[in-house]
Amino acid sequence: MGLAAEAQFHVLAVDDSLIDRILIERLLKTSSFHVTAVDSGSKALKFLGLVEEEQRNEEPSFVSQKSHNQDIDVNLIITDYCMPEMTGYDLLRKIKESKSLKDIPVVIMSSENVPSRINRCLEEGAEEFFLKPVQQSDVNKLRPHLLKSKVKEVGEEDQVINLSRNDIKEILA
Amino acid sequence: MERSQPRRQVAAMKQSLFDQGLLDEQFIQLEELSDDANPNFVEEIVTLYYRDSSRLISSIEQALKERHPLDFNKLDTLMHQFKGSSSSIGAKKVKAECTLFREYCRTGNAEGCMKSFQQLKKEYASLRKKLEAYFQLARQTGPMDSACRPK
Numbered sequence: 519m520g521l522a523a524e525a526q527f528h529v530l531a532v533d534d535s536l537i538d539r540i541l542i543e544r545l546l547k548t549s550s551f552h553v554t555a556v557d558s559g560s561k562a563l564k565f566l567g568l569v570e571e572e573q574r575n576e577e578p579s580f581v582s583q584k585s586h587n588q589d590i591d592v593n594l595i596i597t598d599y600c601m602p603e604m605t606g607y608d609l610l611r612k613i614k615e616s617k618s619l620k621d622i623p624v625v626i627m628s629s630e631n632v633p634s635r636i637n638r639c640l641e642e643g644a645e646e647f648f649l650k651p652v653q654q655s656d657v658n659k660l661r662p663h664l665l666k667s668k669v670k671e672v673g674e675e676d677q678v679i680n681l682s683r684n685d686i687k688e689i690l691a
Numbered sequence: 692m693e694r695s696q697p698r699r700q701v702a703a704m705k706q707s708l709f710d711q712g713l714l715d716e717q718f719i720q721l722e723e724l725s726d727d728a729n730p731n732f733v734e735e736i737v738t739l740y741y742r743d744s745s746r747l748i749s750s751i752e753q754a755l756k757e758r759h760p761l762d763f764n765k766l767d768t769l770m771h772q773f774k775g776s777s778s779s780i781g782a783k784k785v786k787a788e789c790t791l792f793r794e795y796c797r798t799g800n801a802e803g804c805m806k807s808f809q810q811l812k813k814e815y816a817s818l819r820k821k822l823e824a825y826f827q828l829a830r831q832t833g834p835m836d837s838a839c840r841p842k
Contacts, residue, residue: 536743537776540736544724600771629775651717651779654724 527664531555532562532597545657559604568616592622593664599628607639614643623663627652697832704825713818718781734826740780741819747773755805767796784814
């Protein structure tokens, strides 16, 4: 039925505002998501196991991942736009430029309704743009994006995330 | 003893906060995030808001003192953060004062900034008192019966 899969959706929330972090965490948990909340883009990248390419002496497409990254399975990233040092847009770009992370759906939140900003984010690959304060109805829009990326992931992951009937048959065989 | 009487008082108090334009729909959204596991979510987030935003208030206060001339960009950035948090807890009037302050920043109106900040602090403090009274009464009354709330 997919009940086990629902409990396993892991959302990484990024927001420099304490209040907004608490709010988004509560909203996501109410929808039965597992949540990790961080207060900056750099902490988000660290959590995702992404080391800056400038620090490496490898070809541009190579991205280093710490060994513990095997345990970190983030299904969606939701980030504030206005953050010091690294904006949500910068974070979005880094994620989309990363071979290992580019398929993770990213959602941007902002308190300001700036059409050019919204378009820029959507063009860069953000799935949705939510105006703050984010509400339950916004969070309800996340599930289709998560389900879509789950379908893509099956077969690519070494961890079993979403068991289809065939997977179960195989395991029981 | 009338059990519904205190409940009506709490509901009336809440309605009054809305009627006075102090709170908006976002506050209702917060209430809907309370459940058996997190019964005091609204009070907790509001408490955290006052604790967290006090340092922003201090920073703005400090920045307003450094008037040679005023750093409107810095003030606007600080106020943007404060407005965001205020909006997230449904503090309607406080949020409106923030918007006004940012307008004055945009037009480089130092006098306007000072005046609107004084007003903002008043609204901020007044709301705090009223919410404290509301939460105290709500706690005494026990968990709100969600069936009483209009859907």
